[in-house]
Amino acid sequence: MPSKVIFSESLSENFLSKLEKEIPFENETVAIKLHMGEPKNPNHLKPEEVKKFVDLLKKKNCKPFLFDTTVAYLGKRHSAKGYLEVAALNGFIEEKVGCPIVIGDKDYEVVKGKIEYQIPKEICNVSVLVLTHVKGHPCTSIGASIKNLGMGCVTKKTKSDIHDSAKPVYVGNCVLCGTCVKNCPVNAIKLDKILTKRPIFLDCWGCSYCTVVCPQKALKPKVAIFDFLLAEAAKSAISKFKKVYYVNFLVRMAERCDCENKELKPVIKDIGILASSDILAIEKASYDLIIEKNGKDVFKELNKKPFSIQLEAAKELNMGNMEYEIEKL
Numbered sequence: 241m242p243s244k245v246i247f248s249e250s251l252s253e254n255f256l257s258k259l260e261k262e263i264p265f266e267n268e269t270v271a272i273k274l275h276m277g278e279p280k281n282p283n284h285l286k287p288e289e290v291k292k293f294v295d296l297l298k299k300k301n302c303k304p305f306l307f308d309t310t311v312a313y314l315g316k317r318h319s320a321k322g323y324l325e326v327a328a329l330n331g332f333i334e335e336k337v338g339c340p341i342v343i344g345d346k347d348y349e350v351v352k353g354k355i356e357y358q359i360p361k362e363i364c365n366v367s368v369l370v371l372t373h374v375k376g377h378p379c380t381s382i383g384a385s386i387k388n389l390g391m392g393c394v395t396k397k398t399k400s401d402i403h404d405s406a407k408p409v410y411v412g413n414c415v416l417c418g419t420c421v422k423n424c425p426v427n428a429i430k431l432d433k434i435l436t437k438r439p440i441f442l443d444c445w446g447c448s449y450c451t452v453v454c455p456q457k458a459l460k461p462k463v464a465i466f467d468f469l470l471a472e473a474a475k476s477a478i479s480k481f482k483k484v485y486y487v488n489f490l491v492r493m494a495e496r497c498d499c500e501n502k503e504l505k506p507v508i509k510d511i512g513i514l515a516s517s518d519i520l521a522i523e524k525a526s527y528d529l530i531i532e533k534n535g536k537d538v539f540k541e542l543n544k545k546p547f548s549i550q551l552e553a554a555k556e557l558n559m560g561n562m563e564y565e566i567e568k569l
C-alpha cells in the first residue's frame with residue numbers, strides 16, 4: 241500500500257490544521273530538528289515558518305524545543321556556544337520562536353551499524369518533528385530529510401567518520417578512462433597518467449560517487465558508500481526517537497547546502513511543502529516533484545550525482561516505502 245504524502249503550495253492555515261491532526265504527538269516533549277543556517281546564506285528555514293510548528297505543537301499540549309548539532313568543520317557552529325550565536329543572528333531566539341533552542345555537542349548514545357553512530361542524548365527517547373529545507377548538495381545531489389537526520393542528528397565525530405569511511409580506495413585495474421574525473425561533484429580527482437597510472441584524490445569530500453561510476457571497479461569505498469552510511473545514520477537516530485514525523489520545504493532551493501556561509505541564489509522556483517510519517521516516501525515525492533516541475537533532474541545536472549542512489553540505500557535499509565500517494569491541499 242502506498243504511503244501518504246500531504247502537499248501544499250504554502251504554509252496555509254488549511255495545511256497546518258491538517259498537520260495538527262496528522263502529527264502523532266500529544267502531551268509530550270518534542271524536538272524540532274532543523275538546520276538554523278549560516279549568517280550569509282539566506283535560504284535556511286525562517287523563524288516565522290518554524291514558529292507555526294511550535295504553535296501547532298503547543299496546541300497539542302506538547303513541549304517543543306528546537307534542536308541541531310555542532311558541525312565537524314571549523315567555523316562558529318563548531319561549538320554549541322557559537323552555533324547559538326549564529327542561530328540568534330538568524331532570528332532563532334526563544335522570544336521569537338516561542339521555545340528553547342538546544343544544540344547537541346557532547347553526550348550521546350551509540351548505535352552500531354557499518355560504523356558506530358553517536359546519537360546526541362537530547363533527542364534520545366523524545367518524539368521528533370523533522371523540519372527540512374530541501375536543497376542541492378554535492379555529496380547526495382539533494383539534501384533533504386535523510387541528510388537532516390543522518391548528518392544532523394549525530395556527533396561531530398560521527399559526521400567525520402561518515403565522510404571518511406565513504407572515501408575511495410584504489411584497488412587496481414584503472415584504464416585511465418576519466419569517468420571518475422568527469423563525475424566527481426567537487427572536481428577532486430586528477431589522473432596520474434605518467435607515474436602511477438591511476439587517479440589521485442586531492443580534496444575529496446567522501447561522496448563515493450567515483451566508486452559507483454568506475455566501469456573497471458578500480459575504486460571502492462573504505463567501508464560503504466556515503467549514501468548508505470548517511471541513511472544508516474538516519475535510521476540509527478530514528479531508532480532512538482519515540483515517534484517521528486517529517487516536513488520537507490521545497491522552497492529557496494539553491495545548488496548547494498545551507499551550511500555554505502555565502503549568498504546562494506535559488507536555482508529553481510519554489511514548489512511547496514510536503515509532510516509524511518514515511519521518510520522514504522517524502523524523499524521520493526520531493527525528488528519526483530523537482531523533476532516533474534522542471535522537466536529534468538536539475539540537481540543531477542548541477543551536482544553530477546543522482547539522488548536515486550540515496551533513495552535506493554534507504555530502501556535497502558527498509559526505512560520506508562518508495563510508493564506514495566499525494567494528498568494535495
Ligand code: SF4
Pocket residue numbers: 413414415416417418419420421431438439453454455456457458459
Ligand atoms: S579509476 Fe575507474 S573511472 Fe577512474 S579513470 Fe580509472 S578506470 Fe576510469
Ligand code: SF4
Pocket residue numbers: 406407408423424425426427428429441443444445446447448449450451
Ligand atoms: S568520493 Fe570520489 S567523487 Fe566523491 S568527492 Fe571524493 S573523489 Fe570526488
